[in-house]
Amino acid sequence: MGKVHNLEENGSNQNLQVDQQTSPQYQAVLQELRDFRENQGWSEHHNLKDLALSLDLEAAEVLEIFQWKKEEQPLTKKQRIHLEEELADVLTYTFFMCDQLNLDPTKLVAAKTKINNERSWDN
Numbered sequence: 743m744g745k746v747h748n749l750e751e752n753g754s755n756q757n758l759q760v761d762q763q764t765s766p767q768y769q770a771v772l773q774e775l776r777d778f779r780e781n782q783g784w785s786e787h788h789n790l791k792d793l794a795l796s797l798d799l800e801a802a803e804v805l806e807i808f809q810w811k812k813e814e815q816p817l818t819k820k821q822r823i824h825l826e827e828e829l830a831d832v833l834t835y836t837f838f839m840c841d842q843l844n845l846d847p848t849k850l851v852a853a854k855t856k857i858n859n860e861r862s863w864d865n
Contacts, residue, residue: 775841
């Protein structure tokens with residue numbers, strides 16, 4: 743495991759939670775995802791471990807689109823559409839995990855970006 747960084751200086755990460763500052767659009771999408779999950783009867787399977795496994799599987803499907811392609815070879819229209827679909831799946835599982843942890847994904851990414859901007863990337 744790599745180095746673990748506190749995403750907030752005080753280590754509480756409370757400011758990363760869903761609150762009044764969280765995008766209404768994200769909250770609406772999340773509610774649609776919750777409703778879909780409930781309608782499918784999948785709630786019992788949406789624990790953090792199983793969501794992480796599903797996220798990994800979907801990320802592998804993203805990678806599969808690029809398998810055996812040359813780096814400079816552009817995506818076909820069909821591959822681009824497939825990539826967009828798989829990215830949506832990755833985000834869906836990420837959103838479900840953030841929901842379980844009551845984390846706002848935009849705040850999470852902003853906090854990690856701040857850490858990355860302050861890091862030294864020399865080996």
